[in-house]
Amino acid sequence: MEAATVTRRRGGGRGRARLVPLLFLAPALIFLVVWVIYPTIWTIGRSFFDRDGGTFVWFDNYQEIFTTDTLLTAIRNNVIWVAVVPALVTAIGLIFAVLTERVRWSTAFKTAVFMPMAISLFAAGVIWRIMDEKDPAQGTVNAVIKVFDDAFGGGGAVTAAQSSTPQLTGSISSGFVLRTPLRAGDTAVLGLTAIPPDEIPRDAPDAQQPSAEAGAITGTVWRDFKPGGGRPGVVEPGEQGIGGATLELRDNGGGVVATTSSEPDGSFAFDDVGSGQFRVAIASSTFTTPFEGVSWLGEKLITPAVMIAYIWVWAGFAMVIIAAGLSAISREVLEAARTDGATEWQVFRRVTVPMLAPVLSVVFITMIINVLKVFDIILSVAPQSSQDDANVIALAMWRTSFGGVNDFGLGSAIAVFLFLLVIPVLALNIRRFKREEG
Amino acid sequence: MSASGEAAGGAVAVRPRARAAHPESRAARIGRLVARGPLNILLIVIAVLWLVPTLGLLFTSLLPASEITTSGWWKVVGQPSIATFENYSALFDNRDIMDALWTTVQIAVGNTVLLVIVASLAGYAFAWLDFPGRDWLFVVVIGLLVVPLQVALIPIFSLYNDTGLFDTVLGLVLFHVAFGLPFGIFLMRNFFAGIPRDILESARIDGASEARIFVRLILPLGLPAIASLAIFQFLWTWNDLIVALTFGRDTQPLTVAIFSQTRQFGSNIDLIAPASFLSLAIPLVVFLAFQRYFVQGMLAGSVK
Numbered sequence: 001m002e003a004a005t006v007t008r009r010r011g012g013g014r015g016r017a018r019l020v021p022l023l024f025l026a027p028a029l030i031f032l033v034v035w036v037i038y039p040t041i042w043t044i045g046r047s048f049f050d051r052d053g054g055t056f057v058w059f060d061n062y063q064e065i066f067t068t069d070t071l072l073t074a075i076r077n078n079v080i081w082v083a084v085v086p087a088l089v090t091a092i093g094l095i096f097a098v099l100t101e102r103v104r105w106s107t108a109f110k111t112a113v114f115m116p117m118a119i120s121l122f123a124a125g126v127i128w129r130i131m132d133e134k135d136p137a138q139g140t141v142n143a144v145i146k147v148f149d150d151a152f153g154g155g156g157a158v159t160a161a162q163s164s165t166p167q168l169t170g171s172i173s174s175g176f177v178l179r180t181p182l183r184a185g186d187t188a189v190l191g192l193t194a195i196p197p198d199e200i201p202r203d204a205p206d207a208q209q210p211s212a213e214a215g216a217i218t219g220t221v222w223r224d225f226k227p228g229g230g231r232p233g234v235v236e237p238g239e240q241g242i243g244g245a246t247l248e249l250r251d252n253g254g255g256v257v258a259t260t261s262s263e264p265d266g267s268f269a270f271d272d273v274g275s276g277q278f279r280v281a282i283a284s285s286t287f288t289t290p291f292e293g294v295s296w297l298g299e300k301l302i303t304p305a306v307m308i309a310y311i312w313v314w315a316g317f318a319m320v321i322i323a324a325g326l327s328a329i330s331r332e333v334l335e336a337a338r339t340d341g342a343t344e345w346q347v348f349r350r351v352t353v354p355m356l357a358p359v360l361s362v363v364f365i366t367m368i369i370n371v372l373k374v375f376d377i378i379l380s381v382a383p384q385s386s387q388d389d390a391n392v393i394a395l396a397m398w399r400t401s402f403g404g405v406n407d408f409g410l411g412s413a414i415a416v417f418l419f420l421l422v423i424p425v426l427a428l429n430i431r432r433f434k435r436e437e438g
Numbered sequence: 439m440s441a442s443g444e445a446a447g448g449a450v451a452v453r454p455r456a457r458a459a460h461p462e463s464r465a466a467r468i469g470r471l472v473a474r475g476p477l478n479i480l481l482i483v484i485a486v487l488w489l490v491p492t493l494g495l496l497f498t499s500l501l502p503a504s505e506i507t508t509s510g511w512w513k514v515v516g517q518p519s520i521a522t523f524e525n526y527s528a529l530f531d532n533r534d535i536m537d538a539l540w541t542t543v544q545i546a547v548g549n550t551v552l553l554v555i556v557a558s559l560a561g562y563a564f565a566w567l568d569f570p571g572r573d574w575l576f577v578v579v580i581g582l583l584v585v586p587l588q589v590a591l592i593p594i595f596s597l598y599n600d601t602g603l604f605d606t607v608l609g610l611v612l613f614h615v616a617f618g619l620p621f622g623i624f625l626m627r628n629f630f631a632g633i634p635r636d637i638l639e640s641a642r643i644d645g646a647s648e649a650r651i652f653v654r655l656i657l658p659l660g661l662p663a664i665a666s667l668a669i670f671q672f673l674w675t676w677n678d679l680i681v682a683l684t685f686g687r688d689t690q691p692l693t694v695a696i697f698s699q700t701r702q703f704g705s706n707i708d709l710i711a712p713a714s715f716l717s718l719a720i721p722l723v724v725f726l727a728f729q730r731y732f733v734q735g736m737l738a739g740s741v742k
Binding site: 018020021022024025027028029031032034035036037038039040042043046096099100102103108109111112113114115116117118119120121122123124126127128129130131133137138139140143312315316317320321324369372373375376379380383384394397398401402408411412414415416418419422425426429430433434437 | 474477478480481484485488489490491492494495498508509510511512555556557559560562563567568569572573575577579580581582583584585586588589590591592593594595597612613615616617619620623648652673676677678679680683684693696697700701703707710711714717718721722724725726729732733736737
């Protein structure tokens with residue numbers, strides 16, 4: 001060891017021995033006293049004075065915290081945050097840590113999940129603001145939902161249509177009904193217009209004038225339009241049929257007695273309709289209203305949206321800490337459990353989780369502290385219009401003190417309130433330290 | 439990412455164990471791989487899910503002006519030919535953003551260097567020097583670990599206004615050092631305490647001064663912990679928003695500069711997207727290069 005070669009002797013009295021530690025500590029003590037301890041005491045004092053600092057108002061500022069709507073929203077949101085996020089982050093971290101232990105590329109996986117930890121919560125917020133855009137053409141989350149909605153959402157391919165004659169009434173949301181009642185042997189011509197051009201296949205066959213059949217009601221549903229216009233209500237060459245439309249046969253009371261769907265050329269038939277009068281309708285299920293996008297950043301969903309972004313950032317932290325704890329668990333214990341015939345689930349539930357309990361609680365408590373202080377990510381994910389709905393205590397403190405209101409009395413009270421919330425954890429840390437140091 | 443337990447004397451003591459090598463037949467191994475197919479697929483899906491948001495920001499920043507306000511990032515993936523760096527060249531010509539980048543660098547580097555020095559000195563005192571009230575004082579430091587910086591914003595705001603530190607890089611640096619100190623002292627003290635007593639004792643017997651021991655012995659041995667602390671503090675201050683927002687007006691780091699743009703989010707996404715990516719690219723590189731130290735520091739002090 002290099003310093004062992006140092007042989008120069010130095011004298012030093014008792015006074016010197018006292019001075020040396022002080023020299024080492026002085027810079028840190030100055031920083032802590034001037035920037036942390038003194039301001040904390042000052043803030044506690046300031047919280048009992050009014051906005052200008054001139055009048056002592058006892059607990060009025062604290063009372064205001066619990067009677068102002070936006071501040072109550074902030075507290076309520078913080079309660080939701082604490083109830084949901086630390087548990088989810090810990091659970092996700094545990095699952096990831098256990099699963100990734102079983103694959104060869106665990107390092108790559110951990111890096112991918114851990115990477116957001118390097119990104120500022122503010123930048124992470126910007127990322128998720130782009131992800132959460134409402135328009136499915138821009139927002140990734142809504143784009144993915146749209147893919148599933150298009151694939152499995154049911155409904156037809158036609159998103160907009162109007163009837164071509166007054167004979168047919170209704171809209172795409174209620175369906176279209178032919179006014180004239182029909183009997184067996186009659187025909188129905190159901191013309192639609194104003195259909196977006198690309199929603200009928202280019203090679204769809206031309207519609208044909210329906211021919212009457214004994215005992216049946218036949219008809220055609222078609223696009224009553226061709227380049228140049230055409231005559232409304234008349235099936236003409238060049239006008240395409242609408243295939244796959246759902247047709248309903250309704251009785252006088254409006255009840256549906258039969259349904260069928262149209263051929264590619266738009267023709268359809270209800271066979272053996274029996275006696276009586278019926279009405280023919282194009283069912284609303286023929287049409288689909290396009291997916292408009294979920295309003296993630298609107299006032300209702302903003303808190304869950306910010307939470308998702310936050311979990312995305314912190315899951316990696318939980319995973320890495322838990323994985324380190326996991327690697328410290330004795331392999332023999334796990335193997336012994338398996339040899340005794342325990343299933344993987346039993347090993348996880350009865351051995352792994354109990355042995356990880358200290359690590360899990362550290363992650364959980366750390367996350368509670370982090371969640372109580374959540375600030376930047378809300379500013380960057382939530383648009384101005386929904387920031388009141390996404391408010392949390394740390395943000396409320398800043399907005400009250402510096403965001404235009406500039407009420408240092410109330411702001412101090414909110415800061416102290418936040419401080420009080422972390423005191424249990426502070427005490428827990430000190431107790432744990434004392435136990436460890438014995 | 440093998441987390442060595444050396445630096446961990448603190449909240450979570452973790453010691454990785456070498457796994458016993460299991461000799462395995464080829465058939466058994468193939469069987470195992472097949473059985474784990476679904477698990478592999480699941481984990482690949484999760485990893486992709488975790489990467490998509492960041493990559494999405496990158497691809498968005500490469501969209502040309504005509505597409506950026508109307509299209510999603512996948513347009514670039516489907517049509518790589520439309521990708522363009524014009525948003526970035528506009529960004530590098532943007533005086534405000536470049537000034538902000540320089541401010542960020544000054545704050546992050548300045549306060550990291552200062553914090554490492556101050557925290558190491560104090561950490562050594564707590565670990566190896568005897569003085570009255572040492573344990574009591576260290577308990578105070580641990581207590582300060584969780585103090586939310588919100589409690590200091592208002593008084594320091596007034597103090598800075600009175601002393602001229604408001605809206606200066608120095609003011610921001612000093613505030614960050616103070617709030618980084620509890621964690622820094624905690625980390626350094628626990629690491630230094632793990633240095634074998636014999637080494638120190640023999641140096642003392644040889645007559646080396648405490649200053650000499652600190653510089654020649656403790657700092658070199660403490661390098662892993664210093665690296666952890668430096669990376670933490672660098673990332674923490676590079677990514678800070680609230681402190682700079684409170685104590686600066688014209689002294690704007692990147693986060694604040696981008697934040698002032700997000701007030702009219704949408705039309706200026708061609709500035710926000712590349713600027714955000716720039717602001718995260720640098721810490722990301724630092725993080726990937728020094729991941730090991732980052733993880734060590736996190737394991738040693740996951741109470742911050």
